[in-house]
Amino acid sequence: MNIKRRLTLKFVLQLAITGMVVLAISAITFTWILLRFLDISLSRDFANVGLEQLVESSKIDEDGIHFSPSLLEQVKKNKGWLQSLNEDGQVESAYNTPKDVPIQYGPGEVVAYWTGTQPFPYNLALWIQEKDGKQLALVYGAPNVLGPLLKKVSEGTFAAAKGDPVLPDELEKEIKSAQAFVQLIDSSGNEVVSYNRPNMIPTQYSVQELALRTLYSERYGYHVLSSFDKDSGRTWIVGEPNIKGTDPSKKVWIPEEVKVVIIGSFAMLIALLIAFVLLSLWQAHRFGAPMLHMLVWLDSIGNAIYTEPTDRKGLRRSRTAVGKWRRRYRVFADVMVSIEKLSATLKSDQVLREETESLREEWIAGVTHDLKTPLSSITGYAHLLAEPKYDWSKEEVRKFTTTMLDKSAHMDMLISDLAMTYRLKSGIKPPETMEVELNAWLQQALEQAAANPAYGKQRIVFLPAQTEVRAQLYTPWLERVVNNLTANALLHNPPDTKLTVSLIHKDRDTGFIIQFADDGDGMDEETMIRLFERYYRGTDTASTSNGSGLGMAISKGLIECMGGRITVESHVGKGTVIKLIWS
Template sequence: MRTWGRFIFILLAIVFLYLFLFIFFNSIGYYMVYGWPWEHAEEKGKQELYQEIMNQTRFHNHQVSISTQTLRKLDARKDWLQILDEQGNEIYQYQKPKTMPEKYTYLQLTDLKKGNFSTGYQVYTFYSTVNDRKLTWVFGYAPFDTELVKKSTVVSADKIAVSEEALREIRLANAWLQILDENGNEVYQYHRPDSYPRHYAPGEFVYYDETINLQQHIFHMTDTVNGKRLTWLFGFSEPILEKYYRDFGMSQDIAEKATYTTLRGIVSFVLSLVIVSIIFALRFTSPMLHIMQWLKQLAVGIYEEPSKNGVPRSISRFTGDLKRSYRDFIEVIQALKYLTFVLKKNDQDRRKLEKTREEWLAGVSHDLKTPLSAVKGYADLLAEPQYEWSKEEVRQYAKVIQDKANYMENLINDLNLTFRLKNDALHLQKKPFNLVELVRRAVIDIVNDPRAEAMEIEFHPAKEELIYPVDVKWFKRALNNLLINAVVHNPPGTKINVSVEQDVTKDQIFIVIEDNGVGMDQETLAHLFDRYFRGTRAKKNETGTGLGMAIAEQLIKAHDGRIDIESEIGRGTKIRLSFLLEASVAQLEEKKFP
């Protein structure tokens, strides 16, 4: 069925393509014979304007007058006008070039109309009677602005240049330019044909001006620039001025046929295009529009596939598979899905990074104010010239400055660590390690800490090794933070039990830190892992950074662990760290990513 559909589609496409090409080439052939519609429209527009000027010409008291509004239309087309009397004398002119004569002989008018001598202008002549006076109207139009070329010619000591604007006029008219000095030597040229000489003898120039221009349509102007007599010789690479020397004798019938053929070709083409477009739309438009809408959503930050009633438009709501019309674009759709996933993740990471960066800056600026104030205060005292400090006082103040500097160093290190953990920038070097041995080392460190002298600390290890992939340095840092927290927030004599055990049924490893100290209320328990939070029972002289528990939680989670806390006022606190064994983690990954 699918093969037959493709066959019919290709057959229809060929039929409509053939129809279009037939109409297209038929129209091209017709227009090559009878002229293009816009050419007819241009000639018709000129004819109507010139006829309007002739109708509005008034002759009174030997003076010619024409409506100013009508002359503006002539000016808008950059045309010029001469009106001649019965003897060929000029009695009125509008925008006439200086190169055109003020009096014409009968032969000159005949040659001008036939194009037997070149003026550089498209010229039309008309004859009629106004108030019993026989008048001749001469209309002209320049293919390009020759006056602009002459005015933009710059003569310096050793060279001649023409502005780019003037050269553009020549180029658009498919013309060429040659500038000669008073001796007939070429001093400048632009697109001059190779067949033309670089030097003209007087007789040779007359020959080119009066003979060659009949076929090649060349004309010249002469003027003085900066004291140098120059001649501008203009010509055309093709005899394009021929189209300007037509009469307005084109029959209305040809114009109507041209218009009819144009409309017929346009209608046929549009109908063919509509039918072919409908066929293509059934197969290609819907997926393409879906892809474009998807890309637009990505551009404005909506990182999901366009859907309808919660189901992506490319997916069939009945089968859950990709729709048939979308299967030709499966590579594009898969690439867009991956791009959407990457952009969404990058956006989430960026937002997370911005938030943590702001928190980091806020934390640094807030927490450094107090120790910096103390350092500055004691430094100012030591620097005060009016006091003489004893060695003991200097040593005492230096000790305070040293303690505050150490505090600031620890604070900045802790803030950097939390920032890296929140942005997954801390690359852990995990290796299989015996957790029993690692916890034992942490307990030994806390026992040797002077702050734990009055505490009763016991360690209960598992009977066998419990291997788990950890970064020894950072895992031990998390354990130390938890143990220090239990020591500094409980009174002397508190009993702290640390144990490592394995739950065989659940394939988990537990590290438990339990004390019988003062415990915590529910508010303190709820905010225990918040940065800078200190419980109501925290000691006033506590010198910690307030980040220890937050860092411990982040490090445990970075090791794929979980931390749970139970506590009551007067009954102590129990912290339990849970870790799935490596085999269990692998099984979970297989279930999560089949």
């Protein structure tokens, strides 16, 4: 899988993980909000909301019915009690039931208590539902504070002060302990007298006001009951907070449900922010750190530092101690390998450039010396010939001019070889090839080379091929190669060295090999490897008049331009074998 696909897959997975985290946080937040709404509903109206939840969450087994502990705890908080009845009215299970509550009900008894046709010290709620093939009947009771209190104040006879009734101290204490209030209003709805009335309870009522407060107690925070006296036209009003322990008189700026939504939304935003920060840090760790590492590495390469940046322990950041890719670098493995190759190539090129520069300087120094030495000789002889105080003989003049011509020819050869090396480097082609029979051509070329007095006599041995060998070659170039290899073998070895030139024709093939083998001193490995490099060696005009130090490099270039290749084998003290191969 290439890096494009790996990165695409990684980013898709990142987005998927981010989406899952967002969905999880949102689901948790909405679940919490719904549970809080349920808690609010249970605390406000357990009779209508809690009984259904009790049945839905209950479990029935051989031991009977089991209710949710949290819902039972809410029953206790509401100071209520719970009973489960069978079809005969018998109580099967009960929770927080006072002693004055029956444990057996007749068919009409529970209905009479429920509808209020019979006096009962508790407000009852009845819930009947079938579950798991069994019909459940739940009776929920809560303290009935307002009913008895309303009866006491509406039917009682109290002392009057300035024409207004005065409640006994015991009744006032009962009203305060129940967190209730009592009001007496006249036929116009104006307050006559009140006890423990909160500030939020009005002192004047209209027909609509009293009706709304009686029907929709959850809007106003108080549950109220009233009793109208037809004879006097007055109305007694009693009320208590919907939720005991709270102070409904305090103005609520934000409803509890809205507060829950705000808290849940704020918590969700904080959780999402933290999740995104953590995901961003993880993303930076997984993708940012490797990319930064590669940028630092590339910057180091720009400063000619080709090794991979390391950590404090000196280990490569992208690899483990055993050399394996670290997990966060695996996705960039292709890029890292490419940077490694680039670093190795640039480092190798730098070393080669430094070596080439050194060799070029050496070669320039050698060529300068090679050109300057014969030029010095020419200049010296020219000054001698031009000096008027000397009267040179014809033989001396001829000797001087011969030397000058020889040195001039050597300089011309140096310049020609230098030009040839650059022509070969630019990729020249043979001007015009011709077909030759190599056995005869090589024999003639070697005889001409052997005529050089500097080589000595009978030092070249030619071994022709057993069959006729014909090839399409540019003979001036091949002749130059033969002369270069012959001179290299005979001039840079002891005087008794012999050179054996063999022409080898490959059976059933058009290829052939021209082999130059001498029994001289041989070469060490470094010299053999760099034998065909330009600028590697330069000859001194003092040692020989033949050669420029570029002969082997030129020979290699010429052979390759004619479609062949050249190889060398040599060992110190065992001679050298050079092969010109066409296959």
